[in-house]
Amino acid sequence: MNHFVNIRRDLHQIPELGFKEEKTQQYLLNYLHTLPQDRMELKKWRTGIIVKIKGLNPSKTIGWRTDIDGLPITEKTDLPFSSLHEGRMHACGHDFHMSIALGVVTYFAENPINDDLVFIFQPAEEGPGGAEPLMASKELKAWMPDEIYALHIAPEHPAGTIATKQGLLFANTSELFIDFKGKGGHAAYPHETKDMVVAASYFVTQLQSIVSRNVDPLDSAVVTIGKMTAGTVQNVIADHARLEGTIRTLSPEAMRKAKARVQSLLKGIEASFECEAEIDNGSGYYQVFNDPEVTDRFIQFAKAQTDIQFIHSREAMTGEDFGFMLKEIPGMMFWLGVGSEYGLHHAKLNPDEAAIETAISFITRYFIALGHK
Numbered sequence: 001m002n003h004f005v006n007i008r009r010d011l012h013q014i015p016e017l018g019f020k021e022e023k024t025q026q027y028l029l030n031y032l033h034t035l036p037q038d039r040m041e042l043k044k045w046r047t048g049i050i051v052k053i054k055g056l057n058p059s060k061t062i063g064w065r066t067d068i069d070g071l072p073i074t075e076k077t078d079l080p081f082s083s084l085h086e087g088r089m090h091a092c093g094h095d096f097h098m099s100i101a102l103g104v105v106t107y108f109a110e111n112p113i114n115d116d117l118v119f120i121f122q123p124a125e126e127g128p129g130g131a132e133p134l135m136a137s138k139e140l141k142a143w144m145p146d147e148i149y150a151l152h153i154a155p156e157h158p159a160g161t162i163a164t165k166q167g168l169l170f171a172n173t174s175e176l177f178i179d180f181k182g183k184g185g186h187a188a189y190p191h192e193t194k195d196m197v198v199a200a201s202y203f204v205t206q207l208q209s210i211v212s213r214n215v216d217p218l219d220s221a222v223v224t225i226g227k228m229t230a231g232t233v234q235n236v237i238a239d240h241a242r243l244e245g246t247i248r249t250l251s252p253e254a255m256r257k258a259k260a261r262v263q264s265l266l267k268g269i270e271a272s273f274e275c276e277a278e279i280d281n282g283s284g285y286y287q288v289f290n291d292p293e294v295t296d297r298f299i300q301f302a303k304a305q306t307d308i309q310f311i312h313s314r315e316a317m318t319g320e321d322f323g324f325m326l327k328e329i330p331g332m333m334f335w336l337g338v339g340s341e342y343g344l345h346h347a348k349l350n351p352d353e354a355a356i357e358t359a360i361s362f363i364t365r366y367f368i369a370l371g372h373k
């Protein structure tokens with residue numbers, strides 16, 4: 001079995017949430033220390049790592065970013081290397097992303113090219129967002145890439161494919177956390193209470209009108225509530241309810257409108273149900289916008305590879321804090337086909353490991369082509 005498939009399996013067993021990736025960081029450091037160190041420099045940034053491989057005759061710095069965190073999902077794959085961390089899973093493929101990045105680092109640690117290479121192992125992509133503070137950090141500022149790349153696994157495409165497009169690839173995002181505060185009491189005396197199960201339920205229904213009635217139909221948006229919590233027992237009226245969700249839009253303008261509508265709908269709920277509601281917009285990610293020139297060069301390269309099938313993709317409503325890096329640095333992101341019956345963020349996601357070797361080889365060849373070997 002490919003060495004990096006084993007690494008992926010090791011990492012798959014230890015998923016950790018954003019900014020808690022201590023074991024993951026240690027695993028990555030242990031591996032990186034086994035590589036030739038003569039041209040390599042390492043820095044820790046919180047629970048992440050930045051690796052520089054000094055070029056032979058550098059004229060620029062080429063960057064590669066991988067995310068390293070897992071999700072609060074209980075794995076249901078029954079794989080022999082399933083997560084050992086209860087309620088945590090690499091259900092977004094960051095175990096793939098990391099093992100591929102390690103494969104590419106390994107090649108260049110042994111075979112440096114002319115240009116400098118910087119590999120960023122970034123924490124907290126799923127939330128609360130590591131890319132924005134990392135971009136502002138002195139650690140990355142000292143090694144800022146001139147161009148930067150990243151991939152994300154795509155379960156809907158088979159292994160051996162790469163998909164991307166110029167311009168907008170991923171949506172603008174905003175998290176959404178809402179607490180409703182009312183008055184609890186006996187289930188048999190609703191008239192003496194302010195029932196927050198009912199208030200939150202009405203609100204979830206009203207949220208559905210934002211996409212259908214407020215966002216321009218030629219634009220796109222998503223408002224999803226992924227978690228709803230309320231109450232204590234079946235015969236007590238809940239004095240508190242909490243909704244957790246996310247807003248996605250293809251334009252910053254639609255995001256402004258959707259957020260404003262959430263606020264005004266909430267005011268209506270407070271008035272109708274005589275309760276108080278508190279809204280927290282959590283973290284928001286800037287859209288992933290692929291630099292047209294860099295992406296065109298990448299697509300030409302991908303199309304010329306005989307072991308890769310290139311697919312022109314559409315925009316997706318996924319979010320990625322890599323968007324903050326692309327806001328400052330020319331670069332691009334692409335989808336790596338991993339053909340899984342179950343999609344991203346699913347407890348049964350089971351990506352095809354053949355894609356790991358394909359990706360390592362493809363990215364290595366691309367960097368050699370870019371980096372004046």
Ligand SMILES: CC(=O)N[C@@H](CCC[C@H](N)C(=O)O)C(=O)O
Nearest residue numbers: 126127173174175246318319320
């Ligand atoms: C690629 C991917 O799945 N990314 C996540 C990013 C989540 C950002 C934030 N926690 C939010 O939900 O808004 C995604 O869910 O798209």
